[in-house]
Amino acid sequence: MSVAVPIILATPLVAAGVLAVLPGYRVSASVNMAATLIAFLAAASLLAWRPVTGRYLLVDDMNVVFIVLNTFVGFTASVFSASYISYELEQGRLSPGYLKFYHAMYQAMLFGMNLALLANNIGVMWVAVELATLATVMMVGIYRTSAAIEAAWKYFILGSVGIALALFGTILVYVAARPVIGEGSDSMVWTILITRAQAFDPSLLNVAFVFLLLGYGTKIGLAPLHAWLPDAHAEGPTPISAVLSGLLLNVALYALLRFKMLLAANPAALAPGPLMIALGLASLLFAAFMLYSRRDIKRLFAYSSIEHMGIVVFAFGMAGPIGNFAGLLQMTMHSLTKSAIFYSVGHVAQVKGSQRLADIGGLTTSHPVLGWGLVAGVAAIAGMPPSGVFMSEFLIVGSTFAREPWLAAAVALGLLVAFAALLMQLAKIAFGEVRGATGPVRASYLPMFAHLAIVLIAGIFLPGALVRWFQHVSEMLG
Amino acid sequence: MHGFGFDVAHMLAGGLVLVSLAMLYQDRLYSLLNTLALHAAVLALSVAWQADIQDAPHLYITAAIALGFKAVAVPMALRRMVFRLGIHREIESVVGVGFTMLAGIGLIALSLVVMLPATTHADPLAREDIALALSVVLIGLLMMVVRRNAVSQVAGFMSLENGIVLAAAGAQGMPLVVEISVAFSVLIAFIVIGIFLFRIRERFDTVDVQALDRFRGERR
Numbered sequence: 246m247s248v249a250v251p252i253i254l255a256t257p258l259v260a261a262g263v264l265a266v267l268p269g270y271r272v273s274a275s276v277n278m279a280a281t282l283i284a285f286l287a288a289a290s291l292l293a294w295r296p297v298t299g300r301y302l303l304v305d306d307m308n309v310v311f312i313v314l315n316t317f318v319g320f321t322a323s324v325f326s327a328s329y330i331s332y333e334l335e336q337g338r339l340s341p342g343y344l345k346f347y348h349a350m351y352q353a354m355l356f357g358m359n360l361a362l363l364a365n366n367i368g369v370m371w372v373a374v375e376l377a378t379l380a381t382v383m384m385v386g387i388y389r390t391s392a393a394i395e396a397a398w399k400y401f402i403l404g405s406v407g408i409a410l411a412l413f414g415t416i417l418v419y420v421a422a423r424p425v426i427g428e429g430s431d432s433m434v435w436t437i438l439i440t441r442a443q444a445f446d447p448s449l450l451n452v453a454f455v456f457l458l459l460g461y462g463t464k465i466g467l468a469p470l471h472a473w474l475p476d477a478h479a480e481g482p483t484p485i486s487a488v489l490s491g492l493l494l495n496v497a498l499y500a501l502l503r504f505k506m507l508l509a510a511n512p513a514a515l516a517p518g519p520l521m522i523a524l525g526l527a528s529l530l531f532a533a534f535m536l537y538s539r540r541d542i543k544r545l546f547a548y549s550s551i552e553h554m555g556i557v558v559f560a561f562g563m564a565g566p567i568g569n570f571a572g573l574l575q576m577t578m579h580s581l582t583k584s585a586i587f588y589s590v591g592h593v594a595q596v597k598g599s600q601r602l603a604d605i606g607g608l609t610t611s612h613p614v615l616g617w618g619l620v621a622g623v624a625a626i627a628g629m630p631p632s633g634v635f636m637s638e639f640l641i642v643g644s645t646f647a648r649e650p651w652l653a654a655a656v657a658l659g660l661l662v663a664f665a666a667l668l669m670q671l672a673k674i675a676f677g678e679v680r681g682a683t684g685p686v687r688a689s690y691l692p693m694f695a696h697l698a699i700v701l702i703a704g705i706f707l708p709g710a711l712v713r714w715f716q717h718v719s720e721m722l723g
Numbered sequence: 724m725h726g727f728g729f730d731v732a733h734m735l736a737g738g739l740v741l742v743s744l745a746m747l748y749q750d751r752l753y754s755l756l757n758t759l760a761l762h763a764a765v766l767a768l769s770v771a772w773q774a775d776i777q778d779a780p781h782l783y784i785t786a787a788i789a790l791g792f793k794a795v796a797v798p799m800a801l802r803r804m805v806f807r808l809g810i811h812r813e814i815e816s817v818v819g820v821g822f823t824m825l826a827g828i829g830l831i832a833l834s835l836v837v838m839l840p841a842t843t844h845a846d847p848l849a850r851e852d853i854a855l856a857l858s859v860v861l862i863g864l865l866m867m868v869v870r871r872n873a874v875s876q877v878a879g880f881m882s883l884e885n886g887i888v889l890a891a892a893g894a895q896g897m898p899l900v901v902e903i904s905v906a907f908s909v910l911i912a913f914i915v916i917g918i919f920l921f922r923i924r925e926r927f928d929t930v931d932v933q934a935l936d937r938f939r940g941e942r943r
């Protein structure tokens with residue numbers, strides 16, 4: 246039995262407790278980084294040694310992808326957070342008391358997400374997603390400005406409703422499983438559910454999936470359930486925006502995919518594809534057009550997250566080996582690129598003292614490293630070759646075109662609209678006359694460039710082992 | 724299964740839907756909170772009855788939590804909050820009572836139409852329970868949509884949670900882990916909401932959520 250899984254779960258939990266009482270900014274930021282690094286190393290070891298699946302915890306090829314990505318971005322975000330937060334402390338936007346709270350909540354959130362990804366019990370998975378959500382709600386409201394409180398309130402209310410619907414769906418899955426598997430916790434263990442799913446009552450599974458799609462879909466940020474997402478991204482601390490976009494959306498998506506696999510295992514149940522395609526396409530088109538009229542830099546990229554989650558859900562809805570492969574790749578690339586963008590945006594907003602796009606201009610002139618980093622990130626997220634995002638989007642459009650040309654046209658339209666919008670906004674931010682403060686920036690560039698390098702390398706050359714791994718997961722997804 | 728036990732369970736679940744509807748037309752905060760307490764008490768009865776007929780003693784714990792925490796503690800705390808904030812006046816409702824009630828009835832019809840055909844193979848007890856629970860959930864959602872006041876939104880959210888607990892109790896043999904976590908999440912939810920209410924108060928001297936809309940980031 247491997248010790249990696251207990252380490253992944255226990256480290257954030259212990260760290261949350263320690264950080265809640267630890268005084269001093271420097272020490273707690275280092276502890277935060279150390280804890281996330283330990284969790285990442287433990288997660289990486291899962292690639293080599295796989296523990297036995299138990300009744301409560303599960304490690305298979307699919308969630309290893311998510312867990313490694315999760316702990317990796319969790320680690321880089323904590324590195325970014327250290328420099329970001331020190332500035333916030335100096336500016337007096339955060340008091341030392343709130344800083345303890347912030348660090349403790351950061352670890353609690355990571356614990357929730359790791360648990361959700363590792364859980365083999367659909368009830369435990371739900372609890373974990375709920376825990377992660379509550380932790381992020383607290384962090385979104387941490388600045389206690391009126392806008393931050395409104396964002397947190399909205400996030401909380403919409404998130405709770407979403408999570409409540411997801412629980413209702415989870416209960417329905419249990420009701421469907423009970424006549425087949427029997428009473429008790431066996432009927433909530435995912436590995437047991439999937440082997441017996443073909444015998445479940447299909448109509449009950451259908452209704453359950455609708456609730457799960459709406460419930461977890463709220464957390465994924467699918468239009469029209471996305472209203473919380475831009476506010477929560479814009480008003481919270483930027484490390485949290487990075488983690489929200491890069492990780493929490495993925496965790497909700499992961500939960501949805503697990504249930505989609507249950508449905509796929511039952512031949513009589515409705516095909517989840519068309520529902521996911523419709524919601525995904527709606528999010529993509531809606532967000533793509535919304536990108537034009539943004540006035541706040543963090544909101545801009547929040548809408549871009551909605552757009553990309555729409556693409557990912559669309560790809561998983563199309564399914565098939567290529568659709569799932571592209572979905573996985575797109576999700577991974579989006580996590581890495583979007584968090585890199587937020588690492589840059591965080592420092593930009595700090596140095597300019599504003600998040601309004603009108604106050605930010607000519608970044609490549611005034612702050613070359615930060616500015617070009619942002620340019621690289623936005624170019625990658627917009628889908629310019631040779632980034633990894635280009636490759637996955639190309640795969641999605643290409644494979645869709647072979648099967649449903651009209652759908653492919655709609656996706657291509659959404660992608661082009663978003664592409665143009667992002668480049669238009671980027672031109673104003675990064676080039677042209679310098680607007681806003683031009684003071685020196687004290688940033689940690691390493692997390693940003695590490696992510697961008699991975700995205701670039703993935704776009705040029707994907708290692709064969711990784712491709713086979715993703716292909717295998719795609720087959721699991723059906 | 725269509726015995727006395729089934730009838731009583733059915734009646735209690737139906738009673739919960741009725742109280743949900745009653746919540747929709749309460750136009751004063753205090754009476755709304757009283758109805759919320761009644762809602763939780765009916766839930767507690769219903770869950771306790773399920774515990775009896777399913778021979779599942781752990782459900783008594785869920786019932787006790789519903790009674791002690793949701794029917795007594797939370798409404799009392801909310802009352803105190805309402806009193807301290809001095810907002811025990813009328814609730815403004817976004818749409819009229821008549822329309823809201825009609826919408827509520829429509830939602831009940833919808834949930835029956837959706838759930839009853841879908842659950843033909845489940846056992847009848849769970850079947851009725853889940854259909855009624857869904858109505859409670861949907862009415863809770865409706866309540867959150869039509870009310871602007873933060874306290875009544877909280878009440879709507881709690882009635883929504885009650886519906887989910889009803890569904891969980893009706894699903895026979897659902898593991899205890901989940902029930903405790905449901906109750907626990909309500910607790911956390913309340914703490915979070917409580918903090919928010921006070922923060923909202925600190926900033927705006929009102930708990931009217933509409934006042935918050937002025938501070939949307941985009942309109943700065």
